[in-house]
Amino acid sequence: MAVAVEMLNISKFYPGVIANDKVSLSVNEGEILGLIGENGAGKSTMMNMLYGMTAPDEGVIRLFGKEVHIQSPNMAIKLGIGMVHQHFMLMPNLSVLQNIILGNTPTKHGLIDEKQAKNKIKKIMETYDLPVSLDEKVYQLSVGEKQRVEIIKALYRDAKILILDEPTAVLTPQETDKLLEVMQELKKQGCAIVFITHKLREVMAITDEIVVMRKGVVTGSLSTSEANTGGLSDMIVGRTVNLDIPRGDYCPGETVLEVQNIYARNQRGLPALNGVNFKVAKGEIVGIAGVEGNGQAELIDTISGMIYPTDGKIILEGEDVTEKNVRQRREDGMAHIPEDRLGMGTAVSCSIRDNLILNRYYQKPYCKNGIMNNKKLHQLSERLCKDFGVKTPDSTYKLGTLSGGNMQKVVFAREMEANPEFLIAAQPTRGVDIGAIESIHHKIMEVRDSGRGVLLISAELDEIFSLSDRILVMYEGEIVAEFKRGEVDERTIGTYMTGAKRQGDKNGEK
Amino acid sequence: MSIAVITDTLASMIRMATPLMLMALGGLLCQRAGVFNIALEGFSLVGAFAAIAVVQFTGGSVWAGFIGAMVFGAVYSSLYAVFVTRFKANNIIASIAMNMLGAGLTSYLLRTIFDVQGAYSPDKIQKLDMIKIPIIKDIPILSCLSGQSIVTYFAIALVIIIYIMLFKTKIGLSICAVGESEVAARTAGIKPDLIKWEVVLMSGALCGLAGAYLSTISVSQFSEDMIQGRGFNAFTAFVFGNAHPIFAALVTLLFGLADAIGIRIELLGMNVSPSIIKMFPFMFAIIALMTSSYTTKLKKLGVIGNKKKKEKIA
Numbered sequence: 073m074a075v076a077v078e079m080l081n082i083s084k085f086y087p088g089v090i091a092n093d094k095v096s097l098s099v100n101e102g103e104i105l106g107l108i109g110e111n112g113a114g115k116s117t118m119m120n121m122l123y124g125m126t127a128p129d130e131g132v133i134r135l136f137g138k139e140v141h142i143q144s145p146n147m148a149i150k151l152g153i154g155m156v157h158q159h160f161m162l163m164p165n166l167s168v169l170q171n172i173i174l175g176n177t178p179t180k181h182g183l184i185d186e187k188q189a190k191n192k193i194k195k196i197m198e199t200y201d202l203p204v205s206l207d208e209k210v211y212q213l214s215v216g217e218k219q220r221v222e223i224i225k226a227l228y229r230d231a232k233i234l235i236l237d238e239p240t241a242v243l244t245p246q247e248t249d250k251l252l253e254v255m256q257e258l259k260k261q262g263c264a265i266v267f268i269t270h271k272l273r274e275v276m277a278i279t280d281e282i283v284v285m286r287k288g289v290v291t292g293s294l295s296t297s298e299a300n301t302g303g304l305s306d307m308i309v310g311r312t313v314n315l316d317i318p319r320g321d322y323c324p325g326e327t328v329l330e331v332q333n334i335y336a337r338n339q340r341g342l343p344a345l346n347g348v349n350f351k352v353a354k355g356e357i358v359g360i361a362g363v364e365g366n367g368q369a370e371l372i373d374t375i376s377g378m379i380y381p382t383d384g385k386i387i388l389e390g391e392d393v394t395e396k397n398v399r400q401r402r403e404d405g406m407a408h409i410p411e412d413r414l415g416m417g418t419a420v421s422c423s424i425r426d427n428l429i430l431n432r433y434y435q436k437p438y439c440k441n442g443i444m445n446n447k448k449l450h451q452l453s454e455r456l457c458k459d460f461g462v463k464t465p466d467s468t469y470k471l472g473t474l475s476g477g478n479m480q481k482v483v484f485a486r487e488m489e490a491n492p493e494f495l496i497a498a499q500p501t502r503g504v505d506i507g508a509i510e511s512i513h514h515k516i517m518e519v520r521d522s523g524r525g526v527l528l529i530s531a532e533l534d535e536i537f538s539l540s541d542r543i544l545v546m547y548e549g550e551i552v553a554e555f556k557r558g559e560v561d562e563r564t565i566g567t568y569m570t571g572a573k574r575q576g577d578k579n580g581e582k
Numbered sequence: 583m584s585i586a587v588i589t590d591t592l593a594s595m596i597r598m599a600t601p602l603m604l605m606a607l608g609g610l611l612c613q614r615a616g617v618f619n620i621a622l623e624g625f626s627l628v629g630a631f632a633a634i635a636v637v638q639f640t641g642g643s644v645w646a647g648f649i650g651a652m653v654f655g656a657v658y659s660s661l662y663a664v665f666v667t668r669f670k671a672n673n674i675i676a677s678i679a680m681n682m683l684g685a686g687l688t689s690y691l692l693r694t695i696f697d698v699q700g701a702y703s704p705d706k707i708q709k710l711d712m713i714k715i716p717i718i719k720d721i722p723i724l725s726c727l728s729g730q731s732i733v734t735y736f737a738i739a740l741v742i743i744i745y746i747m748l749f750k751t752k753i754g755l756s757i758c759a760v761g762e763s764e765v766a767a768r769t770a771g772i773k774p775d776l777i778k779w780e781v782v783l784m785s786g787a788l789c790g791l792a793g794a795y796l797s798t799i800s801v802s803q804f805s806e807d808m809i810q811g812r813g814f815n816a817f818t819a820f821v822f823g824n825a826h827p828i829f830a831a832l833v834t835l836l837f838g839l840a841d842a843i844g845i846r847i848e849l850l851g852m853n854v855s856p857s858i859i860k861m862f863p864f865m866f867a868i869i870a871l872m873t874s875s876y877t878t879k880l881k882k883l884g885v886i887g888n889k890k891k892k893e894k895i896a
Contacts, residue, residue, distance in 0.1 A: 123769075146771035161769040163762035166755075174759050175770035177752040184750055225770075 074136060076101045076233050076264035077122065082131035084117055091117040093288045094131070099233070099264040099281070104255060106279035106296070107268045109308055110505035111476065113285040115268050116158075119235050122266075123155045124148040135233070149175070154226025155235040158268075160218050164211035168204055169193070172225045196227045200257050215364065216247035223254065234258065235266045240274055244363055245533065245566035252278050270506075271534075272301040286310055309506055317513045320521040322541050322557070325354035327390075328494045328525035329375070334384035336370045344370040345381070346549040352494065352525040357516065359528045359540030363569050367549035368529050369411065372498050375527070376408040377401045389493060402431060407492035409483050411499040411529070413476070417483045420472040424464060425453035427471045428486050452489075460485040461511065477508025484515055495519055498529045513539060533562050547571045585722050591842050592726035597800070599838030600734045601626070603831050604792035605816035607737075607744050608785030610825040614748060615781045616761035616774075618673035621662055623813025624684030625786050629655040629793025631688040634704055634804040635695065642706035644798050648733070648791060655790020656783045658684070663782040667775040681813075689806045701805035707798065733795045738831075740788075745827040757781060789813070811864065818867040822874055833870070840866045 077099045084092040092114045099105040107115050121128045124142040133140055135151055142148050148155075162171050169186065172193055178185040190206060197203055202220045210218060219239060226234055236255075240248045255265060255278055269275060275282060275296070282299055284292035284307040292307040306312055329352040338344035344367045352358045362368055373379045375386060377398040386394045393401050402408075410416035418427050429438055429449055437448050453467035460481045464474060471479060480500065487495065497516060501509045516539060520526055530536050536543055543560065545553040545568040552574035555565075567573045605622045612619035629651040636650030637643060658680075665676040689699075696702045712729045719728035748754035759767040760777045767774055796812075797804045815837050823830030840862040847854055 125769075144771075145769050146773075149771050155769065157769065161763070161766035163759055163766060165762055166758060170755055170758075174755055174767070175772050177755060179752055182751060183746075184752060184755065 074101050075099075075134075076103075076136060077266070078132075078134040078137075079118065079122065080132045080134070082118065082121065082128045082133070084114075084121065084126070085129050090288050092121075092128075095285065095288070095290055097283045097290070097293070099266060101232070101264050102259055102262045103280045104259055104265040104267055104278055106275040106282045107266055107285070108270070108272070108275055108282065108304065109285035109291075110507070111503060112287075112505070113308075114288040115285055116237060118285075119155065119237060119266065119268065122148070123153060123235060146175075149229050149231075152230060152232040153235065154229060154231025154233070156219065156222040156226060156237065156239055158237040158239075158241065160222055162210045162218055162221060165209060167206065168208055168210060168213070168221055169206040171210055171221055172206075172228050176229050193224060193228060196224055199261075200227065200254055202254060215242045216244070216250070219243070219247075219251070231263070233264045233266075235268075237268045238270065239267075240269055240271060242364065242531065244569050245562050246570060248274070272304050275299075275304070276301060284308055305506070314510065317517050317538060319517055322356065324356045324541070325523060327351045328354050328388070329527065330385075330387040331371075331375065332385040332387065334371070334374055334381045334386070336374050336379060336381045338370055344549050345374065347384070348546075348549070348551055350544055350551060350554075352527050354493070354525050355520060355523045356541040357520050357526040357528055357539050359530065359536035359543045360546055361530070361533060361536045361543055361565055361569060362546035364531050366546045366569075368498075368546055370549075371546070372408075372411060372496055372529060376406065376410075376496055402490065402492075405493035406496070407431075407487035407490055407494070408496045409480075409487055409498060409500055411502070413479055413483065413502070418471050418479055420470070422471060423468045424457065424462065424471050424474070424482055425449055425467045427482050428453045428456050428467070428489070431486055431490055456482075456485040456489060460488075460515075475504075477504035477512075480504055480508065480512060484512065488515070488519070492524065494525045494527070496527045496529070499531060500528070501530075501532070501535060509535075533565060537562065545569055547574070552576075587846070589723050589726050591839075591846055592723065593729065594842035594845060595835060595838040596726060596730055596734060597838070598841040599831075599834045600731075600737050601792035601795045601800075602812055602816045602819060602834035602837055603737045603741065604733075604788045604795070605813055606820040606823070606830045606834050607740055607827060608788035608792075609817055610820035610823070610827060610830050611744065611748075611757065611781040612778075612785050613820060613825045614761045615757045615777050616764065617666055617778050617782060619662070619677060619782065619785055620674065620814070620817050621659070621677035621680035621684075622785070622789050622816050623809050623811070624677075624681035625655050625659050625662075625789030626793035626796070626809045626813055627681075627684040627688055627807070628658040629790030630797035630808055631691065631793070631804050632790065633794035633797050634702060635691075637707055637798060638696075638704040642704065642708045644708055644710050647798050648794050651790040651794035652787040653790070655788075655793065656786040659782050659786025659789070660779075662786075663779045666782070667778050685807060688804070692804070692806070701803050703803035707802050709802070710799065731795070731799050733791065733799060736791075741827050741831045748827065753780070792816075815863055815867055818870060822870045836870075837863045837866060 075098055080096050081094045082092055083094055095114065095118060097105065109115050120126050122133065122142065124144045124147050127143065133142060140151060142151065169189065173189045178188045193206065202224055204217055204220050204224065210221065213221065239251060243251060252274065258265060267279060276299065279296045281295050282304070283290055284304060286308060331348055331350050334345050334348045336345040348371060350358065360368060370379065374381050377396060381394065385392055388401065388404050388406060391404065393404060414420060429452065433439060433444070438445055457464060457467050462478050462481045462485065464478070471482065474482065500512050500516065504512070516526060528536065528539055541557050543555045543565065544551050545565060547569060548571065553568040554575065605626055609619055609622050632654035633647040633651035637647040640646040662676055662680050665671040666673055692698060692702055710731055712731055713735065715728040719725050748757065756772050756777055759770065759772060760774045764774045793809065796808060816834065819833040819837060820830040823833045844862040
């Protein structure tokens, strides 16, 4: 089969950084290439160059054997390249139809010819089994549906080469299966696909060829039939990784947090939590699984005190804290690793030191009569950076100079230094690389093993499974199922996450 | 109040609303494309001056004045377009600069070209006839629609045209897309800067025409600062009208009504200070903005407020 894409000896330099150093890859028609590597390994830069978002400094790009200089996404589209970005490139307030035809709009007498557009889209939806309602506004769609819109958008422009940038990161297992089916179908029709993902299982399942990147260079290029997951993850990190976190025996102590029949509203004023009940004991990790947007964010906010529930009670170590504010709750022994690291977890333009003391800056001995004691602060921050392995020359550097994984370590260090009895960890490893995931998971396990309670909220089922002692599933603002560790597999959880099933429905069954 | 007075007030409302409508249309186009344009005031002032200048140099042709005002309005706005696209300047700061520059530039040119201060009337100006619409002109109250200037009918037509353009055509879709998400629009192959140029130039031309209406139809002279905050009222109108051409136009009519009533009260010789009456549209603008922000707040209160605490307050 003909070669669709060839990127030969591509280099891209940013001031002080080599994003890509003589990287080569190629994809044939009707073939899926898995492009894997840690965050910052240069995968996205490669794909951005292919899609015309930036230009390579060195190297040659050939499409179907012809050398091209892709200068803009517009040109890439015309050359038959379609990209499904990790962060959806959709307009929430426009309709699905408008989103698809944007930039390639059929017209009749100067007005948009909706009928013609709809016919073409319907044909695509039937061919690839990608159903979406065209007249709905995009913000009303689920994540899986939004992704379908992105794929349709690319196909609508007659894309022969599809770039999928971490498409499964936000999907449930069922939605992922569906996407893989669609990819198979696209492959059969002769599309060339570049599939970027962190999930080795998916790579093994669907790709034909694999390219592994680390720190801007290719560390492995092999066909899938010769690959195994262990070898791949070693190539990704450059050393052997162990994501099997050793854990102490499960011996839950007294209850540290109890949530009683909580109701709350989201920012739009719509009901987000509809009577949530659960307990977290000392010495256990309770994981909350669920598709994003089913009330997890509001649950975290209610427990941490960012918003107040409209009804219900929150009890921390036997004391009702429902009416207490964030600082009071923290002083009562609660710590919180927020889901939005940049927005809520840290102050990016402040120093690492300031970030490490954000939760206790007003307390002795760091502050006396309103004056900060910089010497004490410096001792503390240097010690924390060392203990938690934050890679920085000096803790007075701005936090923004750190990588995602190191920022998360700063948040973790700050929260743990307050010596909490109860920790909320929301998406603790989102956007951090596999090496940092390993160390953060170890730290969370240490918290549990030292006899404290952890509430873990994560969109990554792998993370929930590897850490939790008990797993709760959230759907539309309610806890629809509860499982003990080892009692359930990802597929079953998936059916609860999508609301297809709930535990109340199957009485008596365990 | 007699029917004649009502008709008269409504006719005056439409006259007052015409420039606001044109400016608001220009502003909402920018808003839809994600350009926060509060330079309507400055654009209009330049238009008003250009109209008078062109009328003077063409020997009194108001039509030439209109075209000149639109051209110079667009040329002046291109400076703003350069700021917001090429230099990615903060939209608000750039707008303020455009407003201040507009005020300074017109009074400077007034002095250097016409050698006067404060105000200038062209030697000759061929006033346009008002257009009488048959049948409608004889219907009580509705007759307020008749006897307006050509610009007014053009403005009303533009409301419809811009509505169709925004929601039914390719360019409209691109404008809305750029306003929603610039990156996403770029990945769809749209050039956001090009779209921004287009809307800013359109707003410049529309504001230019609005200024020309004020200087050649409302009065027959240019005077310094003659826009008198109308640009900001137009801004309020399209924000309150949710950047929708038809709603925004309706809000400008409300502002026009406030203006018209103010004038009536003054004419009737009621014992009210003219300054207070002139405050009317601005008060209305503040009330309008308060209402719209209050409704947004109400929605948020459900989130922030604790049920128990709310009960305590009640």
